[in-house]
Amino acid sequence: MNRVRLLVLNAALGPLDYSVPKGMRVEPGSVVIAPLGPRTVTGIVWDEGRLPGKQVDSNKLRPIREVVDVPPLSAPLRRLIEWTAEYYCAALASVARMVLSSGGALGGPTTMTEYRLSGGLPERMTSQRLAAIETLEDEQGTIRELAGIAGVSEGVLRGLVNQGVIEPVMVAIDRPYPQADADFHQPELSLDQRAVAREMVDAVAARSFAPFLLDGVTGSGKTETYFEPVAQALRMGRQVLVLLPEIALTENFLSRFEQRFGAAPVQWHSSLKSTERRRAWRAIAGGPKGGGAQVIVGARSALFLPYADLGLIVVDEAHEISFKQDDGVRYNARDVSVMRARFEGVPVILSSATPALESLHMASSGIYKKLVLPSRFGVAEMPAIKLIDLTIEKPANGRWLSAPLIEGIAARLAAGEQALLFLNRRGYAPLTLCRNCGHRFQCPNCSAWLVEHRLSARLACHHCGLETKPPEKCPECGEADCLVACGPGVERIADEVAELFPEARIAVATSDTLGSPERAAEFIAQAEAKAIDVIVGTQLVTKGFHFPELTLVGVVDADLGLEGGDLRAAERTYQQVAQVAGRAGRGAKPGEVLLQTRHPDAAVIAALANGDRDAFYAAETEARRDAGAPPFGRWAAIILSSEDEREARMAAARLGDCRPVQDDLYILGPAPAPMALLRGRFRYRFLVNARRSANLQKALREWIGAQDFPPGVRVGIDIDPYSFV
Ligand code: ADP
Ligand code: ZN
Numbered sequence: 001m002n003r004v005r006l007l008v009l010n011a012a013l014g015p016l017d018y019s020v021p022k023g024m025r026v027e028p029g030s031v032v033i034a035p036l037g038p039r040t041v042t043g044i045v046w047d048e049g050r051l052p053g054k055q056v057d058s059n060k061l062r063p064i065r066e067v068v069d070v071p072p073l074s075a076p077l078r079r080l081i082e083w084t085a086e087y088y089c090a091a092l093a094s095v096a097r098m099v100l101s102s103g104g105a106l107g108g109p110t111t112m113t114e115y116r117l118s119g120g121l122p123e124r125m126t127s128q129r130l131a132a133i134e135t136l137e138d139e140q141g142t143i144r145e146l147a148g149i150a151g152v153s154e155g156v157l158r159g160l161v162n163q164g165v166i167e168p169v170m171v172a173i174d175r176p177y178p179q180a181d182a183d184f185h186q187p188e189l190s191l192d193q194r195a196v197a198r199e200m201v202d203a204v205a206a207r208s209f210a211p212f213l214l215d216g217v218t219g220s221g222k223t224e225t226y227f228e229p230v231a232q233a234l235r236m237g238r239q240v241l242v243l244l245p246e247i248a249l250t251e252n253f254l255s256r257f258e259q260r261f262g263a264a265p266v267q268w269h270s271s272l273k274s275t276e277r278r279r280a281w282r283a284i285a286g287g288p289k290g291g292g293a294q295v296i297v298g299a300r301s302a303l304f305l306p307y308a309d310l311g312l313i314v315v316d317e318a319h320e321i322s323f324k325q326d327d328g329v330r331y332n333a334r335d336v337s338v339m340r341a342r343f344e345g346v347p348v349i350l351s352s353a354t355p356a357l358e359s360l361h362m363a364s365s366g367i368y369k370k371l372v373l374p375s376r377f378g379v380a381e382m383p384a385i386k387l388i389d390l391t392i393e394k395p396a397n398g399r400w401l402s403a404p405l406i407e408g409i410a411a412r413l414a415a416g417e418q419a420l421l422f423l424n425r426r427g428y429a430p431l432t433l434c435r436n437c438g439h440r441f442q443c444p445n446c447s448a449w450l451v452e453h454r455l456s457a458r459l460a461c462h463h464c465g466l467e468t469k470p471p472e473k474c475p476e477c478g479e480a481d482c483l484v485a486c487g488p489g490v491e492r493i494a495d496e497v498a499e500l501f502p503e504a505r506i507a508v509a510t511s512d513t514l515g516s517p518e519r520a521a522e523f524i525a526q527a528e529a530k531a532i533d534v535i536v537g538t539q540l541v542t543k544g545f546h547f548p549e550l551t552l553v554g555v556v557d558a559d560l561g562l563e564g565g566d567l568r569a570a571e572r573t574y575q576q577v578a579q580v581a582g583r584a585g586r587g588a589k590p591g592e593v594l595l596q597t598r599h600p601d602a603a604v605i606a607a608l609a610n611g612d613r614d615a616f617y618a619a620e621t622e623a624r625r626d627a628g629a630p631p632f633g634r635w636a637a638i639i640l641s642s643e644d645e646r647e648a649r650m651a652a653a654r655l656g657d658c659r660p661v662q663d664d665l666y667i668l669g670p671a672p673a674p675m676a677l678l679r680g681r682f683r684y685r686f687l688v689n690a691r692r693s694a695n696l697q698k699a700l701r702e703w704i705g706a707q708d709f710p711p712g713v714r715v716g717i718d719i720d721p722y723s724f725v
Contacts, residue, residue, distance in 0.1 A: 006043030029072030176291020184262035216373025218582025238311025245320035268298030300333035383591035429485030509537035548587025652684035
């Protein structure tokens with residue numbers, strides 16, 4: 001090969017051709033550095049004939065500068081990059097960046113400094129120094145990590161380094177990972193579990209593409225069961241990817257994994273340090289053998305890592321909408337994981353107690369194989385769901401808990417059990433206004449109210465991250481001490497519980513309070529140790545957690561999710577409530593679920609109360625069929641935005657004027673998006689509804705690709721959107 005075409009990691013550039021100097025060895029997938037003008041670009045050598053572009057004369061080509069010392073990206077991964085770019089109407093370079101841009105994986109230092117006790121003692125002992133010396137025996141890590149373990153400041157430790165009490169050690173960043181043992185602790189599976197596990201284990205052994213929908217009620221042992229095909233892949237010496245929807249769930253998973261396999265898996269998520277990312281990336285590319293990465297547990301971005309020998313993919317809580325990425329390349333990790341499994345020729349397991357309607361449809365069409373775990377493991381029973389009609393059981397003014405729910409909490413506290421109150425709203429109150437003039441506090445950058453966070457004493461925008469101190473005077477009328485909180489958030493519910501039950505130990509569980517893996521781990525430990533009586537939480541606590549003493553779940557506002565024009569509102573409400581209900585009564589004691597609603601007759605609420613999942617899905621399926629919505633038709637959203645309202649509006653109007661006219665494509669808009677202003681940009685939206693027969697991507701590319709937009713206008717295409725803001 002003396003000339004190659006590169007996919008360069010810069011979306012503004014197309015593919016570029018280079019020559020290969022004598023003696024340099026490259027192959028498709030090789031990562032290389034090449035000159036471009038006075039600078040260099042990183043690129044991936046691509047398969048011949050698969051990237052469009054003009055053929056440049058061979059004698060005009062510049063030579064590749066160097067080959068990066070990482071294994072070439074595999075053919076299945078290259079096909080995945082192509083498919084993802086094509087399907088989601090994204091630039092190839094943007095997708096390739098998700099594979100390669102991972103904290104200096106391609107270069108950078110290969111060693112780092114860690115610290116440990118040297119055995120010496122300081123000249124002067126203080127209580128902090130003593131604490132450090134006592135807790136850091138057998139520990140090694142960065143100063144920051146050690147400070148965290150010892151509970152002292154980094155300054156204290158640096159003082160000890162200066163005195164030689166703590167010594168630096170050079171360690172290789174790419175050091176081996178502890179190896180998992182497939183047979184470390186094999187649980188006794190139930191009959192149902194065994195049958196389901198058997199099918200998945202056989203599929204792993206068969207080394208071919210096989211998509212499964214593992215559909216089991218909450219607490220049925222889905223995790224325990226899918227650990228069997230994971231064990232099979234380990235026995236075959238292959239790698240496994242387990243995708244989780246949130247970092248907050250990782251801690252829980254890690255400890256269960258360790259109990260089963262005797263070693264922690266390799267983690268991949270956004271809060272890894274860059275050295276950890278580098279170590280993980282290289283170990284994943286290096287393969288499972290000899291201290292390499294065997295099982296990788298991660299957030300959606302782990303899907304694009306360069307696995308050397310992938311044998312299985314598991315998507316846990318596969319219905320979760322956080323698998324959908326809503327910026328950059330707008331992909332859905334659940335769908336892309338099925339494609340990756342297909343390109344790799346391996347099984348993929350979508351595990352959920354409340355599968356997405358699309359996934360159930362794939363199963364009933366015979367494309368996915370459905371495996372069912374119909375009942376809870378052991379003695380645990382599914383909890384009964386009771387409705388509380390808020391139009392009859394009215395909470396007191398400015399209060400949100402009805403009498404029956406309060407009685408329920410009181411009974412659990414008296415019995416020494418735990419209760420969980422679910423409300424999917426962070427902060428104290430979703431709206432703040434001035435009692436005097438009615439002024440409402442709005443985000444200056446977004447079409448959204450500012451949410452009061454009393455724990456951090458801030459008004460915050462949940463869309464752009466803006467935070468301000470609540471002002472002492474109303475900015476509109478100048479009146480002092482006039483701000484009123486409207487509506488409930490979890491912090492306010494926690495206050496209400498504290499007033500009602502002053503003795504109760506209450507924990508607020510949201511991404512604000514459990515944002516990091518460490519804090520999540522601490523929360524889990526406290527809840528398990530029964531140091532918490534009442535948990536008040538958002539959707540973060542609806543899944544994954546297993547607290548045997550938790551026997552009451554209260555849904556503060558079951559109607560909340562049904563507001564707004566979201567296509568999947570009913571499905572999402574069903575999933576959220578069924579999931580959070582699934583936290584109750586997972587141990588020996590039976591659980592109870594109380595659902596506060598103003599619409600006890602709404603189809604989804606009634607289905608929840610009757611435990612009639614099939615009826616709900618059947619009705620929802622028919623509604624989708626009538627609307628031409630997924631899985632029967634497809635949607636795409638096109639958002640044009642600009643800092644200049646007029647510019648955005650004009651660009652949208654022009655795009656609207658040349659819309660394609662096709663029988664199988666309906667284009668709605670342009671109209672101001674529901675979030676007409678977001679992060680300081682004005683937004684106009686088209687919604688495209690396509691029949692299954694339409695080639696949606698081709699139509700969009702031809703329509704939008706033919707336009708020239710002013711430089712201030714950004715165009716975002718969202719295929720199969722989940723967010724309709
Ligand atoms: P799911 O993922 O379906 O909600 P889990 O896998 O979390 O269910 O299982 C619920 C609980 O039951 C966990 O504590 C799990 O350890 C336990 N469990 C499930 N199956 C078994 C088994 N075969 N042997 C022992 N414990 C089990
Ligand atoms: Zn904002």
